Amino acid sequence: MNLELKDKVIIVSGGAKGIGEGIVKVLAAEGALPFIVGRNETDNKATIAAVEAAGGKAWQTVAELIDPKASAQAVKTVLDQFGRIDGLVNNAGVNDGVGLENGGYDAFMASLHKNLVHYYLLAHHALPALKASKGAIVNIGSKTAETGQGGTSAYAAANGGRSALTREWAVELLKYGIRVNAIIVAECWTPLYERWIQTLPDPKAKLESIVKNIPLENRMTTAEEIANMTAFLLSHRSSHTTGQLIHVDGGYVHLDRALAGADTVGSSEGQK
Known part of the structure; x- marks a missing residue:
């Protein structure tokens, strides 16, 4: 188009x-x-x-x-x-x-x-x-x-x-x-988001806990x-x-978390 x-x-x-x-x-x-x-x-x-x-x-x-x-x-x-x-x-x-x-x-x-x-x-x-x-x-x-x-x-x-x-x-x-x-x-993957993730004790586990709550394809925008x-x-x-x-x-805000197969997990969204 x-x-x-x-x-x-x-x-x-x-x-x-x-x-x-x-x-x-x-x-x-x-x-x-x-x-x-x-x-x-x-x-x-x-x-x-x-x-x-x-x-x-x-x-x-x-x-x-x-x-x-x-x-x-x-x-x-x-x-x-x-x-x-x-x-x-x-x-x-x-x-x-x-x-x-x-x-x-x-x-x-x-x-x-x-x-x-x-x-x-x-x-x-x-x-x-x-x-x-x-x-x-x-x-x-x-x-x-x-x-x-x-x-x-x-x-x-x-x-x-x-x-x-x-x-x-x-x-x-x-x-x-x-x-x-x-x-x-x-949940959008940006350099600031990545920087925040890396400040956590277990960045890999935290990221996995976030993306599994994103209903469409279980991935970051x-x-x-x-x-x-x-x-x-x-x-x-x-x-x-x-x-x-x-x-x-990816349906994060409005779709039922049950669709993603996990409970709600907080994150540091907004890091542009």
Whole structure:
């Protein structure tokens, strides 16, 4: 299926690693012009090099999105380069483990800035350009907002906010023809997820206990699978889909655990 994304300018926050990197690579393969907004220039450029080696194109700007001013500057950089924005993928963030027992006001607020506030700010600053292009927004969210996880109050709250903003923006932007959807991630294999697994006493056993609870094929979701759905939602092939929270998770959140033949096991989902 031709997604008709050729030459579409699409911002991808956190586009240099994990899920964001997968999204950038799929968009570039579809002929789009992904623009990475990421905190590390070396990582940004490494992803661009991989995209170019595969025959695609991508651009980058360095931004520490915990700084509220960074979102406005990032959008300005994209507009200075291309003069248009056709899509926005809000993806940057990390499950930072700020809970009730090991948090506090400063840590909680910092986590919200790290995981939620820039979702709003990037969309706010990109909105005039998205109105002009009748573009689309895709927010990457987490099952922690629906299932809970324990020890990660701030990240769960941020993801509840991501889901709520998705539905709110879908309503607010109907009159502009801008579609807004979210992809809810459960157990997706990324470098940060692997790093978390390796901190545990028995990483192999822990990973086995997690994947046996994923009903479809008893395996982790891949970044490419998240990316494929993202590309579809950005494209006009999903022209009558808005306000949806789409779970790309092998049935992890909604299917009966008995189908997987094991009891529920917690994990450190959300490590992008």
